[in-house]
Amino acid sequence: MTRKKILLSILMLLSASAFLQAGTEIIAHRGASGLAPENTMASFIKAVEIGTDWFELDVWLSKDDSLMLMHDEAVSRTTGAGGTIPTMTYEQLRTLDAGSWFSPLFAGEKIPTLAEALDLALRASYRVGVVIEIKSNAPTVVEKVVAAVQQRGLQDRVIISSFNYSHISKSKQIDPSIPVQLFGSITLTQIRQVDGIGGEWVGTNGAITTALLDSAHARGMKMNKWTINSAAEMTNLIKQGVDAITTNFPDIARALLDTTPPADVVLLPPVVDETRIGLSWLPAEDPESTSLVYEIYRDTQAHPESLLATVTDTTAYVDDTRRESQQYFYRVRAKNVAGLYSLAWSNEVQATTAPDLRPPQIAAVRAYGRPDHLVISFTERIEKESAEIPANYSLSPGVTINSARLALDSLSVILTTSPLAEMGAYTLSVTGVKDQALHPNPIVEPENNYFIYSPYLPGLAAAWDFDEEEGTTLPDRSGNANHGTLQNGISWSGGHTGNGLCFDGVDDYVLVPASSSLDINTQGITLSLWTWMAYAPNDLPGAYGPLYDSESDTYVLYEDKGIHELRFKVTTTVSAERPGIRGSELSAGEWVHLAGVYDGARAMIYVNGELKDSHPLTGTVKPGQIATIGKAGVADAPRCQPQADDQRQRILPDSGIEIKGVADLQSCAVATALHLVDVDIEGQLSAAVQRDLSGLEPLSMQWWQATHQHQPNRPQLF
Numbered sequence: 001m002t003r004k005k006i007l008l009s010i011l012m013l014l015s016a017s018a019f020l021q022a023g024t025e026i027i028a029h030r031g032a033s034g035l036a037p038e039n040t041m042a043s044f045i046k047a048v049e050i051g052t053d054w055f056e057l058d059v060w061l062s063k064d065d066s067l068m069l070m071h072d073e074a075v076s077r078t079t080g081a082g083g084t085i086p087t088m089t090y091e092q093l094r095t096l097d098a099g100s101w102f103s104p105l106f107a108g109e110k111i112p113t114l115a116e117a118l119d120l121a122l123r124a125s126y127r128v129g130v131v132i133e134i135k136s137n138a139p140t141v142v143e144k145v146v147a148a149v150q151q152r153g154l155q156d157r158v159i160i161s162s163f164n165y166s167h168i169s170k171s172k173q174i175d176p177s178i179p180v181q182l183f184g185s186i187t188l189t190q191i192r193q194v195d196g197i198g199g200e201w202v203g204t205n206g207a208i209t210t211a212l213l214d215s216a217h218a219r220g221m222k223m224n225k226w227t228i229n230s231a232a233e234m235t236n237l238i239k240q241g242v243d244a245i246t247t248n249f250p251d252i253a254r255a256l257l258d259t260t261p262p263a264d265v266v267l268l269p270p271v272v273d274e275t276r277i278g279l280s281w282l283p284a285e286d287p288e289s290t291s292l293v294y295e296i297y298r299d300t301q302a303h304p305e306s307l308l309a310t311v312t313d314t315t316a317y318v319d320d321t322r323r324e325s326q327q328y329f330y331r332v333r334a335k336n337v338a339g340l341y342s343l344a345w346s347n348e349v350q351a352t353t354a355p356d357l358r359p360p361q362i363a364a365v366r367a368y369g370r371p372d373h374l375v376i377s378f379t380e381r382i383e384k385e386s387a388e389i390p391a392n393y394s395l396s397p398g399v400t401i402n403s404a405r406l407a408l409d410s411l412s413v414i415l416t417t418s419p420l421a422e423m424g425a426y427t428l429s430v431t432g433v434k435d436q437a438l439h440p441n442p443i444v445e446p447e448n449n450y451f452i453y454s455p456y457l458p459g460l461a462a463a464w465d466f467d468e469e470e471g472t473t474l475p476d477r478s479g480n481a482n483h484g485t486l487q488n489g490i491s492w493s494g495g496h497t498g499n500g501l502c503f504d505g506v507d508d509y510v511l512v513p514a515s516s517s518l519d520i521n522t523q524g525i526t527l528s529l530w531t532w533m534a535y536a537p538n539d540l541p542g543a544y545g546p547l548y549d550s551e552s553d554t555y556v557l558y559e560d561k562g563i564h565e566l567r568f569k570v571t572t573t574v575s576a577e578r579p580g581i582r583g584s585e586l587s588a589g590e591w592v593h594l595a596g597v598y599d600g601a602r603a604m605i606y607v608n609g610e611l612k613d614s615h616p617l618t619g620t621v622k623p624g625q626i627a628t629i630g631k632a633g634v635a636d637a638p639r640c641q642p643q644a645d646d647q648r649q650r651i652l653p654d655s656g657i658e659i660k661g662v663a664d665l666q667s668c669a670v671a672t673a674l675h676l677v678d679v680d681i682e683g684q685l686s687a688a689v690q691r692d693l694s695g696l697e698p699l700s701m702q703w704w705q706a707t708h709q710h711q712p713n714r715p716q717l718f
Helices: 003-013 041-050 090-094 114-123 141-151 165-174 188-196 210-218 231-240 250-256 656-665 693-707
Strands: 025-028 054-061 067-069 129-134 158-162 180-183 201-204 222-225 244-247 271-273 276-282 292-299 307-312 316-320 327-336 349-352 362-366 373-378 393-396 401-406 412-417 425-430 447-452 460-464 484-487 491-494 499-502 509-512 525-532 544-550 555-560 565-571 580-582 591-598 602-607 610-616 627-629 643-650 676-683
Touching: 025 041, 025 250, 041 054, 041 114, 041 250, 054 114, 054 141, 067 114, 067 141, 114 129, 114 141, 129 141, 141 158, 141 165, 158 165, 158 201, 165 180, 180 188, 188 201, 188 210, 201 244, 210 222, 231 244, 231 250, 244 250, 276 327, 292 316, 307 316, 362 425, 362 447, 373 425, 393 401, 393 412, 525 544, 525 555, 555 591, 565 591, 565 602, 580 602, 580 610
Parallel strands: 025 054, 025 244, 054 129, 129 158, 158 180, 180 201, 201 222, 222 244, 643 676
Antiparallel strands: 054 067, 271 276, 276 316, 292 307, 292 327, 327 349, 362 373, 373 412, 393 425, 401 412, 425 447, 460 643, 460 676, 484 509, 491 499, 499 643, 509 627, 525 591, 525 643, 525 676, 544 555, 544 627, 555 565, 565 580, 591 602, 602 610
């Protein structure tokens, strides 16, 4: 996924840019630290490429008096090494890798010096400024920083900043021509204090009132707000007249100040596949914007004005009309991050749907977990009566079909059967099932699918497959009776496969009572689920988006707006760690498989079977779990609007291959509903802790290979 996808709700928020003023300056926090590793040359270069007004950096003094750039005193967080900057020499620090923690693309990135960063500013094609935050309290650090600035004649292009008032006061004494900034929770007292030394800036993470801003401006001072990563907050601050915004994503801030509308859209000839119409267009030109939304309009008459859909950073859309022999007219407009529309409509195109003459086809089969339960996903919506006739399905060898039930989105059928054999190979045959065409098309020639049934992995603590369609109980399929209770009228909906739950983002949640099986109290846990999120982390309406949460935060999955991550937190008797997936790697409105794993040595988080982050951690998982799905603890109000499906918890740490296997195994037809997914919780038995994980790999590989279902190629529309 690209980072641009997270801008969908940003663009939906902004209706126009007429109120935005270009006076607000953009400060790239630790460089463009949302796009490259913080406080590295890569991050500073990216900030300059974006055209930010300033890039900010943090300065420490090394053991041999070198001015080194890093936010933390300890080097561990961004390099994985031990030690601190004041106790290490320049040569020692330069051997460390400060980029790999962010992405393999930045492997080998060095800890830079202040001189390197200032020289970059000198070489830039425009007058980019540098905000120098002095972190060190070494007696000579201020003199050394001022000297580095003076040597390059950059006095009018830097702001020496600190939370330590004595640092900025000393800078003014040495060279009054260099602007200074005091960081902190700024009040009128601090404004007066900075004004007293002739200071120019104050920077705050607190609320900025009109009175506070006016007080600073009345003294000829400027106010900087940090760290703002939400476009909605940026927009409000720009309208308020705040002088600068410090952000990890200067590209978003720059795009909000865009005054040039995108070019007009050119629609290409549509392609018709029965009742589906494929639209495509040439990308609209807009060099200043990081992202574009395209609004698609459709009517049954010329010059359509009814909004059909909005899509982000794509130039194609499939209109699943579900109407036969119907003429439609389309046109499109582009909108950028600043809310500016293309000046004119696109050209208009027309298409007429054809009769639906094809029968449905099997897209995938999920045969995982319950031995008497499988889900068939189809390529199109299925007619209910034919879908629910057990005689239309056969399973060989020797399996009885007891019932068939159409999922709520009409894309899947849930079968109950006689028990399947563990790792048994089966052939599913389907006939007689019809689609929802005007003249329904039955499957005449048998649709065959070959699959292997795989049970839940050992050590299961809880498993919810969400395949019910009514009632207020969410049954636990692990045998441990961790049944959830639906609160406040949650809606059952279509899921990733089969059914799921749709949370309203107001007060819907599932309460899972405390139980001994959920108190893992060992050195291992796996928590995995499928989810469809209404918001990417940075676009949440509140601070957090709980997926699987707990009052005690023993082991949870949640979105964190302030950090711009989706995180797995696990708390042990030693400490707590929160490996995360960056918001740039997630997108709202799509099903994703998430897994958090703790194996006694590391806390890890995966998305769609791919490891995204890993933190060292030891100790025993703390007890006291009282779980909620879709709510932040028992006492807090929900803050997300997800859909859920297929969740499991296990008392053993899944290997990467097992995570990949579960994610692939449950990947079926695209779902249309919003919800959480099957949840599994697994804890680890103490005896298993001692086993070498590499020794588990052959079995895990065998399991993964066996559980990959054979899926016929889904027909391509275009």
